Amino acid sequence: MRADLEIIQKWIKPGSRVLDLGCGDGSLLAYLRDNKQTIGIGLEIDNQKIDACLDKGIDVIQQDMNKGLDNFESHSFDTVLLTQTLQAMHYPDLLVEEMLRIGKNCIVTFPNFGNWKSRAYIAFKGRMPVSDFMPYQWYDTPNIHFCTVRDFDDFCRDKNIDVITRTVVDNKHRDSAIIRAFPNLLSEIAIYHFARGQQGGQ
Amino acid sequence: MPEFLPVDSVGIVSPQRFHFDEPLPLRSGKVIKSYDLMVETYGELNADKSNAILICPALSGDHHAAGYHSMADKKPGWWDVCIGPGKPIDTNHFFVVSLNNLGGCAGSTGPGSINPDTGTWYGPEFPVVTVRDWVNSQARLADRLGVQQWAAVIGGSLGGMQVMRWSISYPERVRHAIMLAVAPKLSAQNIAFNEVARQSITGDPDFHAGRYRDYGTIPKKGLMLARMVGHITYLSDSAMREKFGKATQEIKEASLNLGRDLRAGKLSFGFDVDFQVESYLHYQGERFSETFDANSYLLMTKALDYFDPSVDYDGDLSKAFAKSDCRFLLVSYSTDWRFPPERTQEIVTALLKAGKQVSYLDIEADEGHDAFLLPVPRYMQAMTTYLNRVKQEVAC
Numbered sequence: 272m273r274a275d276l277e278i279i280q281k282w283i284k285p286g287s288r289v290l291d292l293g294c295g296d297g298s299l300l301a302y303l304r305d306n307k308q309t310i311g312i313g314l315e316i317d318n319q320k321i322d323a324c325l326d327k328g329i330d331v332i333q334q335d336m337n338k339g340l341d342n343f344e345s346h347s348f349d350t351v352l353l354t355q356t357l358q359a360m361h362y363p364d365l366l367v368e369e370m371l372r373i374g375k376n377c378i379v380t381f382p383n384f385g386n387w388k389s390r391a392y393i394a395f396k397g398r399m400p401v402s403d404f405m406p407y408q409w410y411d412t413p414n415i416h417f418c419t420v421r422d423f424d425d426f427c428r429d430k431n432i433d434v435i436t437r438t439v440v441d442n443k444h445r446d447s448a449i450i451r452a453f454p455n456l457l458s459e460i461a462i463y464h465f466a467r468g469q470q471g472g473q
Numbered sequence: 474m475p476e477f478l479p480v481d482s483v484g485i486v487s488p489q490r491f492h493f494d495e496p497l498p499l500r501s502g503k504v505i506k507s508y509d510l511m512v513e514t515y516g517e518l519n520a521d522k523s524n525a526i527l528i529c530p531a532l533s534g535d536h537h538a539a540g541y542h543s544m545a546d547k548k549p550g551w552w553d554v555c556i557g558p559g560k561p562i563d564t565n566h567f568f569v570v571s572l573n574n575l576g577g578c579a580g581s582t583g584p585g586s587i588n589p590d591t592g593t594w595y596g597p598e599f600p601v602v603t604v605r606d607w608v609n610s611q612a613r614l615a616d617r618l619g620v621q622q623w624a625a626v627i628g629g630s631l632g633g634m635q636v637m638r639w640s641i642s643y644p645e646r647v648r649h650a651i652m653l654a655v656a657p658k659l660s661a662q663n664i665a666f667n668e669v670a671r672q673s674i675t676g677d678p679d680f681h682a683g684r685y686r687d688y689g690t691i692p693k694k695g696l697m698l699a700r701m702v703g704h705i706t707y708l709s710d711s712a713m714r715e716k717f718g719k720a721t722q723e724i725k726e727a728s729l730n731l732g733r734d735l736r737a738g739k740l741s742f743g744f745d746v747d748f749q750v751e752s753y754l755h756y757q758g759e760r761f762s763e764t765f766d767a768n769s770y771l772l773m774t775k776a777l778d779y780f781d782p783s784v785d786y787d788g789d790l791s792k793a794f795a796k797s798d799c800r801f802l803l804v805s806y807s808t809d810w811r812f813p814p815e816r817t818q819e820i821v822t823a824l825l826k827a828g829k830q831v832s833y834l835d836i837e838a839d840e841g842h843d844a845f846l847l848p849v850p851r852y853m854q855a856m857t858t859y860l861n862r863v864k865q866e867v868a869c
Contacts, residue, residue: 288828310830312825312830312831318851321834321855322854322855322858324832325832325855325858325859325862326858326861326862328862330800330830330831330832331832331833332821332825332831332832332833333833333834333835334833334835342818342821342822342825343825344825344826347825347826347828
């Protein structure tokens with residue numbers, strides 16, 4: 272299974288209701304259904320990915336998150352997930368607020384732009400970073416709102432968001448003491464589990 | 474006329490008549506003492522009777538949903554693109570049931586039938602039937618067929634409303650509810666179009682207050698007008714441009730002609746048909762007026778107007794779904810302006826609010842409301858994928 276899913280699944284309570292924003296082919300929801308007996312719904316806009324969800328028996332709503340999540344009731348899910356999509360959103364701050372409204376707790380993963388490779392790429396090449404992990408040019412990238420671990424920490428503090436767990440890993444989702452020691456410099460992917468007030472009912 | 478039957482056709486089919494003696498109480502308070510339903514079935518019911526799918530017909534749909542009645546038929550049933558061996562509703566695996574609803578005019582008890590109380594044909598005396606009444610009669614049909622729970626109940630437009638009613642009235646009898654091009658209730662604009670249709674029928678001098686048969690006539694002109702206005706709402710602007718703009722495509726002109734193809738190649742400077750679209754509407758209206766009954770048309774439009782399952786729940790549709798136990802699939806089509814995607818999304822939102830399991834697809838399609846009847850590839854693919862899962866669940 273995907274390494275980030277391995278980390279995320281530990282934070283999902285068995286039998287809980289899970290909303291996966293940008294659920295892709297539904298593999299995370301299928302894994303959670305099969306191993307944690309969750310009741311899940313995914314949001315996706317891509318036709319092929321939606322078909323892959325239906326094929327797995329995963330419920331999926333064809334909906335563009337950039338147009339809002341008004342159709343979801345407050346506190347209607349236990350956990351709201353957003354994996355590797357935050358940086359592609361038009362209004363990441365509003366989306367996180369909506370996630371906090373809909374879910375008791377939330378999980379967000381994003382590529383850490385503060386990683387030394389990104390810094391070095393700009394410092395030495397003077398160009399926007401292009402890598403196997405983020406293979407886009409500046410003009411065609413869907414990733415329009417990059418942030419760093421430090422930025423997101425500040426964001427959570429400013430918005431009164433309680434970070435329950437922060438995990439930082441390399442691009443193979445491997446955890447290590449050295450990455451934990453210098454998260455903003457060494458981690459490539461950041462995984463945040465957060466809530467507002469009462470620690471997500473944990 | 475098919476020279477030979479396509480391999481993915483259910484083939485030659487014959488309708489069956491089911492008679493019911495138990496009186497059917499209607500939402501209006503009236504009662505139909507006994508009635509017939511015309512039914513077609515395709516495929517085989519499995520041993521544990523778990524593979525049955527009910528097809529709920531739309532306004533003009535009847536029991537003949539797939540296959541041919543004879544080799545002389547020009548066209549197959551109305552949803553042949555979706556029903557057959559290897560098609561999305563796969564008759565190699567599912568037992569498919571399709572019917573003509575009460576009040577219709579294809580053999581089930583309706584305004585053209587004999588009223589046992591008077592010994593003469595019902596005509597305008599046939600009681601107004603609602604979606605709820607239809608679903609109650611369909612539940613009795615399920616009893617008769619020995620189907621305790623449908624693997625899926627499927628329908629588009631007015632058919633989708635019946636699917637919704639099934640999920641509310643008979644939660645334990647539906648595994649999957651599939652609704653296509655549907656709205657939770659009609660808008661004022663929808664009702665307005667229906668009223669124009671009704672006025673054109675009742676205003677036809679040949680209507681004779683619904684007793685036209687006694688005068689040896691039918692309100693042909695009125696029915697034709699009703700169908701014409703209906704047909705405009707079933708097509709989209711883009712579908713019309715495509716359908717009636719062929720001349721432009723052929724000569725590959727840079728600019729679109731907006732579907733303004735001329736019928737005779739030039740303007741007549743009179744008030745006869747000039748454009749292809751007019752000729753098409755005339756043809757559709759005329760053909761419909763020869764096959765459909767005017768009183769039935771009035772009843773169908775009223776069933777549409779009255780449909781609103783939230784009325785019993787303080788106007789809150791999500792409460793109506795509280796007991797629903799099935800999984801839902803809803804599909805809307807981008808150019809449908811009769812029931813636009815936003816109308817279908819109202820149902821999705823209510824289902825989410827009720828905490829139900831629901832999938833929703835917003836299909837890009839140029840064909841307007843009619844798209845649900847047509848083989849739009851993306852839509853056919855999604856139906857196939859979804860029903861494959863249903864197939865696995867009921868192991869058929």
